Amino acid sequence: MTEPRKPLIRMRYLLIIIVILLLNFIKLPYYYSQPGIAQELQEVISVEGTNGIEEGAFMLTTVEMARATPLYFAWSYLSAYRHIIPEEQVRGSSESDSDYHDRQMLLMSNSQEMAKIAAYEQAGADVSYEYHGVLVTTIMEGMPAEGNLEIGDLITEVDGEPVHTAEDLIDLLSGYTEDDQVVLTVTRGNENLSIKFGFQAFPEEYEVEDGRVGLGILSPVTDRDVTFSPSVTIDETDIGGPSAGLMYSLEIYNQLVPEDITHGYLVAGTGTINEEGTVGPIGGASQKVVAADKAGAKYFLAPDAEGQNGTNYEEAKAAAEDIGTDMQVIPVKTMEDALTFLETLPENQN
Structure with a gap:
């Protein structure tokens, strides 16, 4: 009499597995994002002739993003730092996933070049x-x-x-x-x-x-073709977009000058940069604060563009207060603002 129950139990398990797979693989017209990583930049940037010794580190911060599925959609409601974004806000209707990826890589490449120029000009090196x-x-x-x-x-x-x-x-x-x-x-x-x-x-x-x-x-x-002296290389990365520009520029500058401007601290941050050293806004500032805090950063540099309501700095500061981190959020409008702040830091004795 109990024998027929076994096939029923197997069928239920099979149905559950099928539902889970469907929830995880059905693509919705949205993107899902969450806090990513904080990566130390000394590992990926090298200026010729520098000894590369830093007591602290500059770190870029990222947001992880993927096409949303029903599972991701539901998962996003469990944290204020997991976001669902309409597809049209991420890419054009005629843009494929491959086109979007290529565009992000191009923007990252351009961001790296801008960062190199800003750093070399600030340090008085040849470009x-x-x-x-x-x-x-x-x-x-x-x-x-x-x-x-x-x-x-x-x-x-x-x-x-x-x-x-x-x-x-x-x-x-x-x-x-x-x-x-x-x-x-x-x-x-x-x-x-x-x-x-x-x-x-x-x-x-x-x-x-x-x-x-x-x-x-x-x-x-x-x-354009830009030549730097001394030469500088940035390793290839799968991180796309222009938002690491500020942190790239600070790491390059630190390798160009004789002193260590980290003063022994872990300094994370975000923001685009142009060749004049102006820092621009980015997306996901609150999520990047979470990533920086998990990596143990002491300071987080955030764009504070003039004339904007709800700047990245304000968003980042609110997130830092919300998660209860001891990490300090610092507003910057230019690369020079960031350097001025770093000059005020005492040497880290820890």
Whole structure:
């Protein structure tokens, strides 16, 4: 009489396993993110001629991100530091997973170059440049660039004016109206193209001021060859995006100068950087605070961009208070702000 129960029990276990697998593998139109790691940068950066000795360490911080599944979706409700993000806020509708990954790697590569330049300029070391144009990395859906430009196109001129940097491109495309047109000179593979564009108002979700128009080219990247003396190398990494720029620049600077500016402390942080040393905002500041605290950081450097409501610094400080860490959150607007703060630190006696 008890024999038929065994197949039923096996069936229940099988159904449970199938449900768990479905919950873990069904892809939702969202991304899941959580605190990542804090990585010491002395391990991945090397400036020629430096002894590389640091009593402390500079650390980049990351956010782990993956396509959301029902299991991840449910898991996110168990912590304020696990987030669910709509897919359209992460990548364009026509952008594949491979395209997104390539874009993140390109942004990271550009971030590393900016960090090198900022550090070398700050340290008074030698830097030389050879410019090629501006690379297209992201195209806004529904804007004039869609269907006319491709990811990887190299823009070299606007109405015959040479384009050397991303800032040049932004400047040359500003101040137009919807009645205007421009011609971009573009290199695509081995082909040189001249493409005429009209302008269009930005979609409301981008919260651009009224009356401003554009082509829909987001996150353009300067394509150039930069030579550094002494030479500097940054090991390849799977970490994408531009948010490690500030911490890269501090590690490079520390290897260029004779003194150890860590003063024996673990210093984590986040923030983009440009070649002038201006620190820019990033995503996931609160999650990166959690990662830095787990790694034992004493200080966390956070972007404090002027003119913003809810800066990364404010978000990071609130997170630090929420998790009860002894780690201090420090606001920085520029690389020089970070260096000024580090100069105030006494030598760590621990």
